[in-house]
Amino acid sequence: MLKYIPAPAPSTIAIRLVRPAVVSISLMSLCWRRSGGRGPRAGRYQVVLIVLAGWLFGSPNFPDLNQPRKRGRVRICAVTPRTQEATMSRDLKPATQPDPERRAILRAAGGVAIGGIAAALAGDATAFAQTPVAAGDPGSLGARLQGVQHFGLTVQNMERAYEFYTAVLGGTEVFRHGDFQGDAVQNTLLADQEILANQLGVNPRTIGVPDLRDGAQRLDVRFIQFDNVVIELLQYRDADQPMGGSKAFAEPVEHMSPAFPRMMHICFYVRDDVDFNQFIADLEAESARRGMTQVRANRIIRVSTEDERKAAPQSANTNKVTVAPSDGWELIYCKGPEGEQLEFVKALGPVKKRFADALAAHLQLASAK
Incomplete structure (x- = not known):
């Protein structure tokens, strides 16, 4: 009523x-x-x-x-x-x-x-880390993984690369192993490249495929531990070359633009309280002191010559991103001693939180499997 x-x-x-x-x-x-x-x-x-x-x-x-x-x-x-x-x-x-x-x-x-x-x-x-469709399935591929174990880098000069990643960047050697050869090793690492050589009708050596099967070439590896990832250094060498020497089996790739498909890079995470501009300057100086003149970082201003790059102000060492969702990044690209593509970054503020939230969501999802 x-x-x-x-x-x-x-x-x-x-x-x-x-x-x-x-x-x-x-x-x-x-x-x-x-x-x-x-x-x-x-x-x-x-x-x-x-x-x-x-x-x-x-x-x-x-x-x-x-x-x-x-x-x-x-x-x-x-x-x-x-x-x-x-x-x-x-x-x-x-x-x-x-x-x-x-x-x-x-x-x-x-x-x-x-x-x-x-x-x-x-x-x-979770806009930046979408949940896999089959994440809840204990039989899915993702549920059977523990994460990324290491990144591998094939080098020309093993000792030079080892010194850079340990003495300069502070990594710790896990172990080293070498003189790998034999049919099983060849098949495990290079079967797809031998198939490609057969399809092209060329000698596998002409496309950079070593002969580990018969022992004409050998493979050496060293694992370097950083706080949250391992880097594996690999060197393919002729059998008559000493382990850890400066001569690799194949010539290095000349064009290393990061725009090439299949190119990869290794990114190092700089601490929040570190002056990024000074870090890059110190990195180049320490590498040059050790004879690693190939270690050169880019600048955020336009330069046309190496002299202009060196003369750029130190403030040009850092690209500070302010546009969401990448706001908080500080970064620069840099070539390593082997010509490999490196990146150094800081993740601050909003972008740091986005990665932290994504990691927490991922760990929660993994614990529920």
């Missing part, structure tokens, strides 16, 4: 309007920050969920769920497409204990609203 309900006091109206609005704005701000300033990804549906949650948890009545209720009226506001308010009342029976059914309904509604917001936020947080 519909009954007349006296208008509430102005202060009550203010509380009922301001508190839900504040909660809704706070939730919207949270979504905006988590999305990197791009706004909610779920669009109008996420906005509706946020507004509903704001009115639900910002309502002055919501904190009173566990308090005894007196006989009175309940105002139910239905939000219509035109945001009109419909008010009705019903008699309530006297109660000295909280109404469990009403509490369950409100908790369920709150759960739905918060769940929707959390799902939307999770969608934003």
Whole structure:
């Protein structure tokens, strides 16, 4: 039965309007920050969920769920497409204990609203690391991996490369092993290249395929440990060359532009408190002192000659990215002693958080497998 309900006091109206609005704005701000300033990804549906949650948890009545209720009226506001308010009342029976059914309904509604917001936020947080489709399948490929174990770099001069990655960059040798040869080694490492040589109708040696099978060439490796990754140095050499020497079986690739397909690079993570410009200057100076003049970092200003590169101000050693979602990167590309492509980076602020969130999501996903 519909009954007349006296208008509430102005202060009550203010509380009922301001508190839900504040909660809704706070939730919207949270979504905006988590999305990197791009706004909610779920669009109008996420906005509706946020507004509903704001009115639900910002309502002055919501904190009173566990308090005894007196006989009175309940105002139910239905939000219509035109945001009109419909008010009705019903008699309530006297109660000295909280109404469990009403509490369950409100908790369920709150759960739905918060769940929707959390799902939307999770969608934003994982925008840079999408969950594999079969991640939950214990038999999937991803579930059977432990991560990346090492990166391999084939070098021309083993001792020179070893000195750079240990004495200059601070890596620690795990172990070294060498003189690899034989049919199994050849098949394991080079079968695809021998097939290609047969298809081209050429001698495998002409396309850089060593003869480990008969022992004309040998393979040596050294593993270098850094904090969170291992780098493997590999050298293919003629059998009559000493282990760790400066002469490799094949000539190095001359054109090492990072734009070439199949090119890879190794990226080193510089500590947050390190002056990046000074680090690059010190890297070049220390490498040059050791005779590694090939170690040269780029500059962020245009240079046409090596003299111009050297004369560039030290502030040109760092490219500081300010555009989302990469805001917080500081980086520069650099050639290593073997002509390999290196990168040095710092990850600060927003981009650091994005990687941390992605790692946490990945670890949570892995622990659930």
